[in-house]
Structure formats: structure tokens, C-alpha cells
Amino acid sequence: MGVSQTVIDDSQAQSKIYRQADRRVKEQIQTVSVMLPFMMGSVNCYVVKTDDGFFLIDTGASNGRKEVERKLDDAGCKPGDLKLIILTHGDFDHTGNAAYLRQKFGARIAMHRDDAGMLERGDIFWNRKSGNLLIKALASVLFRFGQAQRCSPDLYLNEGDDLSEHGFDAKVLHILGHSKGSIAVLTAEGALFSGDLLLYKNGPVLNSIMDDRAAAQASFERLKGLNVSTVYPGHGEAFRLL
Numbered sequence: 001m002g003v004s005q006t007v008i009d010d011s012q013a014q015s016k017i018y019r020q021a022d023r024r025v026k027e028q029i030q031t032v033s034v035m036l037p038f039m040m041g042s043v044n045c046y047v048v049k050t051d052d053g054f055f056l057i058d059t060g061a062s063n064g065r066k067e068v069e070r071k072l073d074d075a076g077c078k079p080g081d082l083k084l085i086i087l088t089h090g091d092f093d094h095t096g097n098a099a100y101l102r103q104k105f106g107a108r109i110a111m112h113r114d115d116a117g118m119l120e121r122g123d124i125f126w127n128r129k130s131g132n133l134l135i136k137a138l139a140s141v142l143f144r145f146g147q148a149q150r151c152s153p154d155l156y157l158n159e160g161d162d163l164s165e166h167g168f169d170a171k172v173l174h175i176l177g178h179s180k181g182s183i184a185v186l187t188a189e190g191a192l193f194s195g196d197l198l199l200y201k202n203g204p205v206l207n208s209i210m211d212d213r214a215a216a217q218a219s220f221e222r223l224k225g226l227n228v229s230t231v232y233p234g235h236g237e238a239f240r241l242l
């Protein structure tokens, strides 16, 4: 009896290890690139499928709602399947469909506390320094655009948070620079969702629009020391970090 019990325990342990390894292989990432109005280029959001459900990283601007919805529908995401809507920061072009998708899919919105006021007030300067001149020139347009999508997050994410309790084998990194509450998500497989910290221009570079450039540089240096395979930025193509 004792021997047979040991055998059963071993096989259960093996099966658990296999399932964990299998889960990593099954993590699937799909990119939705949404064109922005007013000649502002495009913005990315990412649908990540794990064994436990779907995760959406950023939501695009509200003008791209149909494209984001279609991608979730095509991926097989049904109401109740979307576990978290993770916002890398509070800018309107990343948060524009958060309230709508939360309602449609019964998901929860997660972001860092230090950017929450942007979403709640429709104010991209909330908790930011004086602001970039170009953005200031566009502010009235941007504010109007953001105001329609005001909402509050359901939970706050902090440095080091482990998302596996939600079914996503990934960790949260607080990457100050573009905004005070900017976060990245690093999966166990090394996929890094970097929000607006980095862009690719003949190599990985800091985004030109920064609230705190020194902090951004420090965040960039820190990322270089992590086990990152592919960077999935808020704007532009995915790239390798090193």
C-alpha cells in the first residue's frame, strides 16, 4: 500500500510538472494595431491567451474599438473569459476601450495607482510634470478624446506583482519614465509588454515623449538586465532588446 501510494504521488508530481511546462508553450500573443485619428500613427494592444483564459494588455483608442473587439472574438474570447484588462499606463490611446470591454466581457481593469487619475479624470497630465510642448499643443483634442472613456480601475498593480494568481504566468515591473504609473509585464517566457517606454528605431530606444527622462533611462537599463526575449511595445513592431 505504502509503495503503491508513493508511485501514485510520483506520477501526480510528474503530471503537474508537465502541465506547468505545457502551459508556457501554450501562451499565445496576438497583436492588434489600431490606427489613431489626427495623424497620430498607430497604437498596439495585445491579446494573450493562456490555459486559464484571456488577458488584454492595453485597449487602444476608442476609434479602434471594433478592431479590438473583433480580435478578441476571433480568438474565441467570450464574456467571462477575459480575466484582466491590464493598462500599461493612463494615456487615452491605451485606455480608450477599457470601460467598454470591461462591461462587455465582465473583466477587471488593472493598472498602477500612479496613473489611475488619468483614466478617472480623462486628463493625461494628471500626476505628470509640465508636459511635452507637442502634447500641450494637442491637449484640447486629446482631452476631448479621453473624456468619453473615464472610468476607475478595479485593482492596482505594483512592482513585483505575480499575475499567476490570475492565470497569467507573468510579473509586473514598475517602469517609471513615460509616466509615473507606467508598468511593464514580463512573462515567464520572456515576452515583455513595455507600454510607451521603448520604441524601435535602428535599435531599441526610449520613446521621445517622456515625463522623466532620467527615470526612463534607469528603467531601460534595468530591463536590459532581465531575461527578455521579445519586446512588445505600445507603438510599432515587436523587437529584441539586445
Ligand SMILES: [Zn+2]
Pocket: 089, 091, 178, 196
Ligand atoms: Zn503613452
